[in-house]
Amino acid sequence: QATLKSDVKHPYPDWKAGEPVPYAALCQTFSLVELTTKRLEIMAHCALFLRQVLRLTPEDLLPTVLLMVNKLAPDYAGIELGIGESLIMKAIGESTGRSVAIIKQDQKEIGDLGLVAVKSRSTQPTMFKPKPLAIRGVLKGLLGIATVTGNGAQGRKVDGIKKLLSAADASGGKVDITKDKGGASEAKYLIRFLEGKLRLGLAEKTVIVSLAQAVVAHEATQKGKVPDTSDIEKGEAILKTVYSELPSYDVIIPAMVEHGIMNLREYCKLRPGVPLKPMLANPTKAITEVLDRFEGRNFTCEYKYDGERAQIHYVAKDAQEDLSQSTSNASKEVGKGVASIFSRNSEDLSKKYPDILAKLPTWVKEDTKSFVLDCESVAWDIDEKKVLPFQQLMTRKKKDVKIEDVKVKVCVFAFDLLYLNGEAVVTKSLRERRELLHKSFTPVEGEFAFATCMNGQELDEIQVFLDESVKASCEGLMVKMLDGEESGYEPSKRSRNWLKIKKDYLAGIGDSLDLVVLGAYHGKGKRTSVYGAFLLACYNPNLDSYETVCNIGTGFTEVVLEELYNQLSKIVIDRPKPFYAHSSGGQHQPDVWFEPKYVWEVKTADLTLSPRYKAGMKEGVDPSGEKGISLRFPRFIKIRDDKKADEATTSRQVAEMYRKQESVSKNKGPAVDDNF
């Protein structure tokens, strides 16, 4: 906290109050962050810098935060850079007068294109001193690159990168490319931003907390006070809640600067049109574990449908709600209103499910003027009138679906209501939300239904309900707190108030894992033309790294292997990324490495310790500190298209599963906490 109390000084004479914040100042902060792994220190560096921005140039706070979290816009805006490694190499080559072959060679040796850019720039004589980059200019340049479309888009993207690169200071004083640490080189961070990973160990939640600290400190200073700890804690809690209900810095930051952080909740509320991050559940191994957890409190069970999460937003035209501010452009006109559908990751699904949107007016009651629904969209067999397996749903096209071409019909199963008629209802109890849900919509067979639920509290009843859910082609049950404050909807949290029991848990370990494919081995025998086995990893959000957890070669059909080959051969890279934690040395190396992109769901018989894998090594499961956790007899289940690599199972979750299995904690250990 020392940094919050001290007066703010900044080392950039060119940066005067009201003038654009130099990009170099941000890079300086990045370089300090890069030199430490301690979260508190990282937070102090970020908070100090954000406080300087607030004091000198508050209008640059938004672009500064966006560049810190490696985002150009909110997730739902769907703005992506769409740049591959080869395009970046081309731009580095062209802007520094070096051939792509040499850049490739450097990339092989150094393994980080950011540092390759630094090296390329340092060998290039500078003819004139370019005008220094400003944060707002960099963001504008990057947005320009992201939004280029049409003929010759690739070429214009390269031009955009070249323009930024040639204005970037490469050296930043003291970059040591052999150590990959330190040095505030603008070129390095620009390139890493373009690659989508700043690799600073700077998680978004850390930026949010630092931002809250900076704002509280700034507001206190303005009043001639020293910020006290309780204000800082209050500010952090407010910002985290607001961001979870309205994940849009574009709305939150200007409101915070104008009205102050303590009043933020009044101005930034959940609203239709802006998707919120969904509430998630914790896995359990047995019904008895559920009973232990909810002991003495009312809970409810629902079928756990196996489809795709769908958050449906709607506002009737006569709802008289002012939604002019920041709604997503995913909204489509339906009946007498405007609706949108978002995925678990806040991506726009309206082009995938025009059939849902078309039917929506038939299940919305007359008095229901606006809402946000949490649902699962599930493949539906119209002849047999029953749920179809998830695999059927996956065969649907993802974009530009035309209603007349839809072969796999879907039924929407609604299980929660987050907003109704102009008001967020997330803090109401689940019992109340469910009542409102049932009152506000009309089920339509095979198109819209309420999730089947049962409020019985006895083990036998739950067992019967679980069996019924399995017969109804569901994955198992969701068990949720029903009454009281704890049963409120907790956006973006993996909560202990929602537990899942999957039918398969009851045998093997608690849950399947969602793992990232890092590498592959060439197939032998029948599999010679495809990859025969793969190297998988979990994600460590604290270090922003991928830790290997197993090799897998089981569970694939020939068709799937071919499909995977086509998909993965496009993202082969020359060498492992520096943020891959893997064993080095001959037989443990895969034949090819991949970008960290695809997530697969995998089941395992059990977990074991192995010197060959790195998962959870920092979680203290192996007293010698030499072994990681690995999966025994892993089996491929499916591709998780709805998860990004950094949403894979975390090292901590793997360690928790291992501990549970070893019954070290006898089911009484702390819940897996991957929340803020």
Ligand code: ATP
């Ligand atoms: P999983 O692999 O189990 O889907 P996940 O990480 O995607 O894991 P979890 O929180 O673990 O998400 O499981 C909840 C998911 O189950 C939700 O994201 C939702 O898509 C789905 N689901 C199906 N039925 C329900 C229900 N009745 N209530 C809540 N979620 C449900």
